[in-house]
Amino acid sequence: MAVEHTSGKKVGSVMLYALSTCQWCNKTKQLLRDLGIDFDFVYVDLLEGKEQSEILDTMEKWNPRGSFPTLVIDNKRCIVGFQEGQIREVFGT
Amino acid sequence: MTLPVFPDALIDATYSDLKKEAEDGGYRLNQDIDFTKNLIRGLLKNEQRYGYRACPCRLATGKKEEDLDIICPCDYRDPDLDEFGACYCALYVSEAVQKGQQKLSPIPERRPPRANRKNPQPLTPKGLAPLAALPLPVWRCKVCGYLCAREQPPEVCPICKVKKDRFERFI
Numbered sequence: 001m002a003v004e005h006t007s008g009k010k011v012g013s014v015m016l017y018a019l020s021t022c023q024w025c026n027k028t029k030q031l032l033r034d035l036g037i038d039f040d041f042v043y044v045d046l047l048e049g050k051e052q053s054e055i056l057d058t059m060e061k062w063n064p065r066g067s068f069p070t071l072v073i074d075n076k077r078c079i080v081g082f083q084e085g086q087i088r089e090v091f092g093t
Numbered sequence: 094m095t096l097p098v099f100p101d102a103l104i105d106a107t108y109s110d111l112k113k114e115a116e117d118g119g120y121r122l123n124q125d126i127d128f129t130k131n132l133i134r135g136l137l138k139n140e141q142r143y144g145y146r147a148c149p150c151r152l153a154t155g156k157k158e159e160d161l162d163i164i165c166p167c168d169y170r171d172p173d174l175d176e177f178g179a180c181y182c183a184l185y186v187s188e189a190v191q192k193g194q195q196k197l198s199p200i201p202e203r204r205p206p207r208a209n210r211k212n213p214q215p216l217t218p219k220g221l222a223p224l225a226a227l228p229l230p231v232w233r234c235k236v237c238g239y240l241c242a243r244e245q246p247p248e249v250c251p252i253c254k255v256k257k258d259r260f261e262r263f264i
């Protein structure tokens with residue numbers, strides 16, 4: 001699966017579902033990088049067929065609207081959209 | 094690399110075209126030029142891979158009938174401009190946002206989720222006869238609301254420039 005990893009400070013599992021063309025996804029990814037967080041991300045638009053629909057099914061459990069970016073933290077909390085304040089708050093900065 | 098490298102000249106030309114088209118119809122592009130040009134790269138990438146400019150911030154299926162509502166400008170642009178001062182991607186913004194009087198915040202997705210999307214309506218739905226008193230059917234542009242009374246919708250919306258397939262029968 002085309003999940004990419006960015007190394008950084010470990011704060012549990014952090015998964016970003018994104019689109020390669022979406023600027024809010026881009027900003028979210030950049031913010032996580034700036035915060036130095038260890039996270040995984042996947043560009044759902046670059047996947048195809050079954051692989052894409054399986055990822056979407058997982059993502060929609062967290063965000064039923066199926067929109068991007070969707071950020072899932074520690075399999076507990078989900079942040080939809082580029083919510084800079086909320087993201088900073090979760091990672092304590 | 095996440096976006097294909099398009100020549101700067103192409104990005105600049107597309108930007109100028111979109112800006113002119115927007116302004117001619119009373120719309121405005123986001124004043125943050127770098128952000129806007131990245132969105133344009135996304136639109137061009139989608140045009141390259143799907144054959145049409147699907148919304149950069151939404152997942153297209155690649156099947157045009159299913160993606161019609163999210164071909165840019167999407168069916169959701171105007172309601173989001175009214176309510177939030179920008180379209181979902183923030184390619185288009187309101188006057189207040191453009192002038193810095195209103196700040197942008199994340200816009201909730203207005204498009205129905207995958208499971209609830211309606212099948213596209215055919216251009217001439219059955220059972221919708223023209224009102225007896227009207228000599229012609231009335232067509233509505235789903236993007237900007239433009240109405241016209243004629244046998245068929247125009248090839249291109251004179252206001253927002255979307256194609257004929259974005260019209261619905263209104264009366």
Ligand code: SF4
Pocket residue numbers: 147148149150163164165166167168169170180181182183184185
């Ligand atoms: S108008 Fe905005 S939200 Fe709609 S498709 Fe275009 S860029 Fe996306």
